[in-house]
Amino acid sequence: MADNPQSPSVRNRPLSPHLGIYKWPITMVTSITHRATGVAISAGMILLAWGLIALASGPEMYQPFVASIVNPIGLVVLFGFLWSLVYHFLNGIRHLAWDLGYGFAVPTANRTAVLVIALSALISVGVFGYGWWILHGGLHA
Amino acid sequence: MSLETPLHRVQGLGSAHAGVRHFWRERVTAVALIPLSAWFVVSVLLFVGKTEAEIAGFFQHPWNGLLMGLFVLVSCVHMMLGLQVVIDDYVHHPGQRIVLLLVTRAYTWLVGGLCLVALLRLAVV
Numbered sequence: 001m002a003d004n005p006q007s008p009s010v011r012n013r014p015l016s017p018h019l020g021i022y023k024w025p026i027t028m029v030t031s032i033t034h035r036a037t038g039v040a041i042s043a044g045m046i047l048l049a050w051g052l053i054a055l056a057s058g059p060e061m062y063q064p065f066v067a068s069i070v071n072p073i074g075l076v077v078l079f080g081f082l083w084s085l086v087y088h089f090l091n092g093i094r095h096l097a098w099d100l101g102y103g104f105a106v107p108t109a110n111r112t113a114v115l116v117i118a119l120s121a122l123i124s125v126g127v128f129g130y131g132w133w134i135l136h137g138g139l140h141a
Numbered sequence: 142m143s144l145e146t147p148l149h150r151v152q153g154l155g156s157a158h159a160g161v162r163h164f165w166r167e168r169v170t171a172v173a174l175i176p177l178s179a180w181f182v183v184s185v186l187l188f189v190g191k192t193e194a195e196i197a198g199f200f201q202h203p204w205n206g207l208l209m210g211l212f213v214l215v216s217c218v219h220m221m222l223g224l225q226v227v228i229d230d231y232v233h234h235p236g237q238r239i240v241l242l243l244v245t246r247a248y249t250w251l252v253g254g255l256c257l258v259a260l261l262r263l264a265v266v
Contacts, residue, residue, distance in 0.1 A: 035227055042220045045252045048213075052259035055197055056266075062193050082182070089178055092171050099168060127182065131189040138190070 027106075030113040034091045037084035044081040070135075079128050086127075087120040163222060170219040177212040184209075200263045210260055217253040221246060 054065035068074050094112050097103045103112055143150070184205070188196050199205050224245045232238040 038220075038223045039227060042224055042248075045216065045220065046248075046255075049252050049255035049259070052200075052256050052263075055193065055200070056259040056262035059193060085178060085182065089175070093175070096168065096171060127186055131186055134189045 025110075026113045027109050030091055030094075030116060034088060034095070037088040037091075040080065040084040041088060044077075044084070047077070047081070079124065082128060083120060083124040086124045087116065090116045090120050090123075163225075167219065167222045167226075170215050170222070173215045174212075174219060177208065177215060180208055181212050197263055197266075200260060201266070203264075206260055206264050210257060213253055213256040213260070217249045220252075221249045224249075 051065055054061040069078055094103065094116055097112075103109060184199070188199070191199075200209060225242060228238055228241045228245065232241055
């Protein structure tokens with residue numbers, strides 16, 4: 001049995017790609033994230049509608065809206081909405097460039113994928129941080 | 142040699158270019174949303190620390206009311222088109238797909254309607 005020449009080669013055969021063992025290229029990550037953030041922004045739009053209705057309805061509706069933002073859960077949701085919007089914005093520009101025929105080469109697409117992820121994190125943290133700083137007194141703190 | 146069917150040739154209608162309508166509308170709304178969403182994020186960022194009256198006053202300004210109305214409307218069209226693609230891709234059961242597409246449309250009209258009514262109330266107060 002040990003001399004069976006077939007058994008080692010059977011074990012070393014390459015496996016066909018399967019989702020469970022497939023190493024995701026970064027372009028695949030950015031693609032599915034574009035969809036996920038699009039759905040997340042869509043869900044968040046009802047919160048924007050709530051905010052505008054609250055603002056138009058006076059303090060008795062506006063105060064609870066503000067209170068629901070300025071607490072840990074509200075801030076997490078707000079940051080999630082902001083990051084989703086920034087990511088979808090940046091990656092959307094990437095998609096529009098592809099539509100015009102630019103940036104299709106694999107190394108380019110990989111580089112712009114990293115760029116979009118990094119910039120979306122940088123911008124959303126920057127915007128959120130600026131808001132946080134203003135809320136806590138800004139220059140007068 | 143033509144690949145047209147005899148029926149197609151006798152009708153003589155040619156392409157209606159309707160097949161790319163969804164694709165084009167998604168791209169055109171995407172381009173319009175570049176300046177509109179950037180304006181929206183910067184505006185909301187500047188609301189931090191402002192009073193209710195100051196924020197309401199912002200939307201009472203005609204240009205801000207117009208830009209916000211456009212942001213909401215164009216977002217809703219883009220949202221409806223985008224969600225439709227996601228549903229078309231992942232929901233294979235025809236009945237479920239139609240129900241989800243109808244729910245998506247109802248949700249879009251609800252969001253858009255609520256935002257526009259609120260903006261109008263702010264504008265006429």
